[in-house]
Amino acid sequence: MHVMLAITIFVCMFIPLSILSEFLFIEPFVIFHVIEDRIVSFALIAFISLMSAIVIPMNIYRIRTLQKSMTKISGSVLGSIIGASAGICSCGPIGFSIISTFGTVAGTATAFLTNYEMPLRLASLGLLCLVYYTTAKSISIECKTR
Amino acid sequence: MNKKVIVSITFVVLVIVVAVSFSSYQANLLEMHDKTKYLEKIAAKTASPLINLESGSPPLGSDAAPITIVEFGDYQCEACYHWFHTTRTTLIDNYIETGKAKLVFVDLPFLGRHSPIAAEASYCAEDQGKYWEYHTMLYTFQDGPPDSGWANLDRLNSFAFSLDMNMDEFNECMDSSKYKKRVKANYDESVKNNARSTPTFMIISQDGMTEKFSGSQPYSVFAASIESML
Numbered sequence: 054m055h056v057m058l059a060i061t062i063f064v065c066m067f068i069p070l071s072i073l074s075e076f077l078f079i080e081p082f083v084i085f086h087v088i089e090d091r092i093v094s095f096a097l098i099a100f101i102s103l104m105s106a107i108v109i110p111m112n113i114y115r116i117r118t119l120q121k122s123m124t125k126i127s128g129s130v131l132g133s134i135i136g137a138s139a140g141i142c143s144c145g146p147i148g149f150s151i152i153s154t155f156g157t158v159a160g161t162a163t164a165f166l167t168n169y170e171m172p173l174r175l176a177s178l179g180l181l182c183l184v185y186y187t188t189a190k191s192i193s194i195e196c197k198t199r
Numbered sequence: 200m201n202k203k204v205i206v207s208i209t210f211v212v213l214v215i216v217v218a219v220s221f222s223s224y225q226a227n228l229l230e231m232h233d234k235t236k237y238l239e240k241i242a243a244k245t246a247s248p249l250i251n252l253e254s255g256s257p258p259l260g261s262d263a264a265p266i267t268i269v270e271f272g273d274y275q276c277e278a279c280y281h282w283f284h285t286t287r288t289t290l291i292d293n294y295i296e297t298g299k300a301k302l303v304f305v306d307l308p309f310l311g312r313h314s315p316i317a318a319e320a321s322y323c324a325e326d327q328g329k330y331w332e333y334h335t336m337l338y339t340f341q342d343g344p345p346d347s348g349w350a351n352l353d354r355l356n357s358f359a360f361s362l363d364m365n366m367d368e369f370n371e372c373m374d375s376s377k378y379k380k381r382v383k384a385n386y387d388e389s390v391k392n393n394a395r396s397t398p399t400f401m402i403i404s405q406d407g408m409t410e411k412f413s414g415s416q417p418y419s420v421f422a423a424s425i426e427s428m429l
Contacts, residue, residue, distance in 0.1 A: 075278055075414045081424060086417045088285055144276040144310065146396045146413075152309055160311055164344045167277070 055110040063106035066133065070098045073145060097174040104181035105133040111188050115195075132180035135173055250392050250401065252303050254384040256321070257330050259291075260301035266425050268300055269401040271307040271394035274317040274337045275345040279398045282415035283338040289418045294425055304334065306382050307389040307397050311345035316373075318382040320355040323372035327364050336362060404428035 071077035071085070076095050078084050087095045109130070151159040166173070250269065258267075268290070272279040294300040306321075308314030317337055324333030336358045342349040352373065359369045372378070392401065392411075399413040402424045410424050 078412070078414050078416050078420070080412045081410060081420065084417065084420060086415075088281055088415075091281075144273065144278040144397045149309060149395050149397075160345065164311075164346070168344045 055114055058110045058113065059106040062109055063102050066105055067099065067102040070102065071095075073147065074098060075145065094170060094174075097171070097178065100178055101133065101174060101181065104178060104185065108181050108185050108188065109133070111185070111192065115188060115192055132177045132184060135177040135180070250403070251388055252305065254305075254381045254388065256304040256334070257325060258301040258303050259331055260295040261298045262301065264295070264298055264301040265405040266294070266300035266428055267401075267403040268294075268302045268421070268425075269305055269403065270302065271305050271389045271392070271397060271399040271401075273306070273308050273310045273314050273397045274321075274341065274350060275308075275310040275314045276397040277341075278396075278415040280338055280341045282398050286416065286418045286421065290421055293422070299429060300425060305389055305394075306385040307394055307399070308382060308386060309397075313346050313350040315379070315382050315386075316352065317350045317355060318385070319376065319378040320359070320369075320373060322378035322381055323369050324359060324362070324364065326372060327368065329362050329364060332362050333358060402428065 068077065072079065074094065076085060076087050076091070076098070078086065148163045151163055252267075252269065255269070258264075270279075270282075290300075291302075295302060306315075306318040308318050321330055321333050321337065324330050337350070340349065340354075340358065348354070355373070356366070356370070360366060389399070394413070396413045398415060399411065400416075400421075402410045402421070408428055410428075412420065412424075
């Protein structure tokens with residue numbers, strides 16, 4: 054069940070993020086297009102999706118099996134959300150809707166997410182790695198104890 | 200609610216989302232491989248574009264070209280910058296310079312307060328016969344996020360100066376906001392045609408068939424679309 058959940062999380066994060074960051078296009082037909090100077094951004098999306106797919110099921114296992122608190126899972130969800138929202142193209146339909154509805158303030162907010170794409174995604178990846186480390190350590194200690 | 204129930208519901212929802220996405224992806228893949236189906240799909244698209252290009256840019260390429268490529272764009276848009284520096288060059292070489300297609304730029308300036316001013320400046324450059332040179336200048340020197348200053352009035356003046364334009368004429372045009380209404384008309388036309396992001400493209404054939412897609416897509420997408428209409 055946890056493996057299935059991990060695959061589902063990876064797919065559900067990687068595909069929409071690739072579409073929103075304009076790496077994957079579905080119209081007029083499905084095509085992946087990663088230009089040279091955006092390879093790092095694409096790699097970060099892949100890593101964040103992968104780490105979320107590892108860390109979230111691990112925490113669900115920890116909560117269900119070891120009856121632990123939900124602190125760590127909130128850290129991993131937060132990391133995933135930061136990573137997902139960073140760098141979403143402000144030129145895209147989401148940016149257009151937000152800016153058209155909320156005006157200049159929204160423009161500044163979306164510009165912030167676009168401009169600080171790399172640091173935000175790296176921070177998110179760092180947070181996910183930290184949660185992975187502490188969760189793995191906690192699971193191994195708890196299992197040994199039991 | 201029981202944690203088990205919450206996890207189960209979440210899992211079921213995720214599985215449904217993935218199943219729907221995957222089936223749509225598969226359907227698109229199958230359709231892409233079946234060229235006949237793809238062409239039928241193009242042909243089925245409604246004819247006679249309602250788009251009004253009067254306020255847009257002067258066409259790049261031959262007026263007699265059978266295909267019109269309309270780009271809805273913003274000078275401060277990073278994706279437009281990427282498209283300009285990747286796909287556009289090949290498209291010009293293979294379709295515009297060969298007389299098969301022409302390109303019209305329609306402004307969709309929404310990213311910041313400098314976007315409409317840059318669009319107005321491009322039309323002031325058109326008054327001196329340098330629209331496309333100025334357009335190229337803007338996409339070459341796009342530097343930094345929207346409204347960071349790279350497209351402020353001083354920079355727009357310096358771009359005009361670099362192109363050996365008559366600065367008195369250019370300044371007068373900018374000061375009078377001569378093209379404010381034209382830029383607004385372009386924005387309205389873009390929204391009317393459901394352009395909700397930049398760049399958005401419309402490929403229009405001579406007999407009125409249209410295909411619309413958005414994003415900084417690769418050359419192969421444009422080539423497939425144009426070839427199916429030629």
